[in-house]
Amino acid sequence: MRVVDPTCEMISASLLIIGAGPAGLAAALAASGSTKNIVLLDENSEAGGQIWRRNVEQINPKAWQIVSQLVAQSSVQLLFGARVVAVINKKCLLIETPDGTQQLHWEKLILCNGARELLLPFPGWTLPGVTGAGGLQALIKSGANLQGMRVVIAGSGPLLLAVAASVIKAHGKLLMIAEQRSAIDLLRFSIKIFFAHRQKFWQALFLLWAIKPWRYRHSTTISAAHGDQQLKSVTITQAGKNEQIACDLLACGFGLRANLELAELLQCQIKSGVVVVDENQRTSREDVWAAGEVTSIGGVEKALLEGRIAGHSAVSKKFGKNDIVEQRHASLFSALLQTTFLPDPVLRKLCKPDTLVCRCEDVTAQELEKFSDWRTAKLMTRVGMGACQGKLCGGACEFLYGWDIPAARQPVFPAKAASLALLADIQCEPLDDRKNN
């Protein structure tokens, strides 16, 4: 039924953990010692995920603590610089590493894929110099020096504060943070976290103080970016008044979206944009767990906790009652974030008829507006058919037009010809049992 390429080395794991961010690291540490042959896979060349990036020992003591404990564990193998491109069958994935294409067999799997940013189109958002808020933070954490660069941060949510602090650390000149939410919304949010999540409250206050509070503006929306070959200035709108600000970089963030491609391919149940899990972090599939941002956007503490629970549960180790209490607390914070910083429908108006929605294929809003669904639009305009495979414009179209964006097809990332050849040779088994009944 399947032809296995003899040149393709096969890897097997009794427990495979995908994503070496806080959730994945915590899961690996929790499971280590109880099972042999744990494989921790990440597409980056080092551990830490998006939040801890680069040399973790320099960035975060908590991260370093976990990593140094993991290094001592002989049961954990690291597989970095590896990307999952396809699901071959129920227990096997096709991965791409710098050395080539390989098959990876697993017994149990913990998904810690994390999240990516929701990027919303507005005039000029394709200009070089306009990045995602998390995107700019990622570049800074990767060592970018912003000496002499003027930076505006716009969008919504607490991530903006963290990005602002990073910009200052990287010697950038922070001009303004434009938060789209109103003062009342922000005050309500602050009161709620003051009473229920005190630690987060102090964190936010500390960040706000560090970036100087007067740079933080509420009820302020980015309405356009200007420039010819690259960003020169931005227009922001507050209470109907426009203001043009000259700047070199604009970092925009309208919230995070869970990376669901793999969970979808593995047929795990997904609801409201996140992977559904039980109190053990187990998904609808018995052999698959999920932890971190894929189960709901909630930050690093939630990811560490969920990773620990998933790791324990996957090797049938008991976890403390305290973990369950904390888990509930973390999900409450996550829900609060969700309700406060849900992208405002008003932001749809930022996208003008001639604004590009699909950056890969350069498709404008007026070309897309004619269609009533993603599939037709795709066939007629090539939206979502470029290199990002709809990972950016899919989210934008969902928000702008309310279209249902179907699950990604394999390969989920642009793959090497060798991977495609191998994928064609192996007859992928249908995962959906219903088809067989």
Place this chain on the structure above:
Amino acid sequence: MSSKKFLSLQKIQICLNGKWLPADENMNVAAWLLSQETLQTRLSVTGMPRFAVCGMGVCQECRISINGQAHQLACQTKCQPGMVIETGEIR
């Protein structure tokens, strides 16, 4: 996370569009381009200049040619001695 720690990397030379420039070994290529204030990676299908957006290998906007190999993601690549980078042609 002091700036001193950031700069403690080995200095190397990288060729960017025909010009040799200093870089830190193992620094992320997209981050290096940003530090150089070279905010251009690929040209879009209609010829517009683009630069890294997501910084994490999703948006595919930071595609450049590295050592003659097209479609390499700058944000997922590290600076190596003698690396030859060309921007602005991949569509």
